[in-house]
Amino acid sequence: MQKKYSWYSLLKAGFSDQDWDQAIPLVEPKSKYDVIIIGGGGHGLATAYYLAKECGITNVAVVEKGYIGGGNTGRNTTIIRSNYLRDEASSLYEHSMKLWEGLSEDLNFNVMFSQRGVYNLGHTLQDMRDIERRVNANVLNGVDAVVVDAKEIKEQIPIINTSKNVRYPIMGSSFQARGGVARHDGVAWGFARAASILGVDIIQNCEVIDIEVEEGRVKGVKTTKGDIIADRVGCVSAGHSSVIAKMAGLKVPVESHPLQAFVSEAMKPILHTVVMSNAVHGYVSQSDKGDLVIGAGIDGYNSYAQRGSAKIVEHCAAAILELFPIFSRVRMNRQWGGIVDVCPDACPIISPTKVEGLYFNCGWGTGGFKATPGSGNVFAHTIAQDKQHELAEPFHIDRFTSGALIDEHGAAGVAH
């Protein structure tokens, strides 16, 4: 496998009949590893990468039941921002934002991170008060944020409807200039490639069917490709966290819901930034390919089915059309759902468990993509040192027992 992509390697392959090396080696599991990561999504792969790069643990396996980039990593709407209200959340997401800013160079893989800015619209006086409060909190926490009024939004995004004669007129918005989007499955490929170069085994099409626990200590996992021994196991399985937890006799306080998104046919550039609205509940950006990427909300019922209700799609499309009437005749190309694990306080769990050597990173709910590098980074340190990373401390699973919840759900950007 070629170690490094460069200007020279591009030229060489270009002249040699497109003779590209395989980007990620296909490997079978060994019988023993120092650390096993269950789940080869962005967060799991990032965990493995930072374990190898920053913690010196390279004897690591990432066990994925499907293929890399085939789960929620390839199903989200790729929005990245760090303008959260609470100190705990904004520190974690800002940590992630800083890693995004150097990620393509760090991974030697273009993740197409594009800081095109994110608008979070307000439609009522209360929305605007909340936005001002959140922007002030962001500024105090060193996160870039400004409040913009409807006139300025219209100047920046001429196609947006700022008419007062609509049900929910746009009154203003917050704006984070460093926010943006990235190529979502490229992020998974980049982390997978960089981790495997450092010695991590990425095992695809290998489902974990049980977790071995003896006397309160994790011993390894049973998979469809045989048993694997390890002293430490990190679970990063998003929508299936409850299923994995049950294998170890544990419970996690998450519920799995379908979250839907859809994309249009490709068009000429028309929307240069990301627009989100909590009040009417829709968010939209235009990918580099040209399609509009539109995200909806979750269905209220539990599901593992990777599909949701038409009602949610209709509600979201109505919201987007009120914001952008010009999109009314855009044809939609694809629509899909992913299963998200939602915590009662809409904040993640990055935590050790009652089983020694077993760690959980879950509960990211509807907004995990933006946290991919930061989540993997703090989780890797948590596993390596058997002690929570400083930024992960508030996200201990015990907060549901102690009552020290991080009230991001009612406070800020619920739409992700």
Place this chain on the structure above:
Amino acid sequence: MFLIDCPYCKESRDQNEFSPAGEAFIARPQNPEDLSDAEWADYVFYRSNHKGDQWEQWVHTNGCRKYFLVKRSTISHEIIKVAAFGEVTSDSEL
């Protein structure tokens, strides 16, 4: 998307008329002052989030506005049974 038979309206109606209201058979503790923090957490925050058939509460929001019980698959969304409160209990059906 699916149809739900409302046990009160006696009609099969579109899911859009209904709202989910969480896992069924979660009884409020009888002895709240004796509960430990962990037991409270279990009651307030921890749900089984079962992959497979589970009993749920639904309400016919745009119909009779009554709550009832639905046994539904969280894998296929298939509805296995519908019941009024009291017709089934956690002991008889889980």
